[in-house]
Amino acid sequence: MIKPLMTLALLAAFAAAPAMAADKMAAPEKAPNAQQERMKTCNAKAADKKGDDRKAFMKTCLSDEKKAYDSKMGQCNTQSKGMKGDDRKKFMSECMKKAA
16 A cells, blocks of 8 residues: 555655645846956957966966956946935946946
């Protein structure tokens, strides 16, 4: 009697697995974070490089991109002094999107 119940429970679990996987797949994707954006930019620039040259280039590129991002963030923060709430959030978003 126990084996048929265990078999039934396993079958039910396997039947539910595709439905649960579909729910996870349907979830909206998150926007890439700053590090992912830097990786994307540097990967595009390193398309023609291979091996150690590529590794060295990526290290330098990611470091330079991070410095530029931090500098821009600092400038935007300085300009947003005194702003609060939604006004500051909107300003920061627009400021960070502007070309350096």
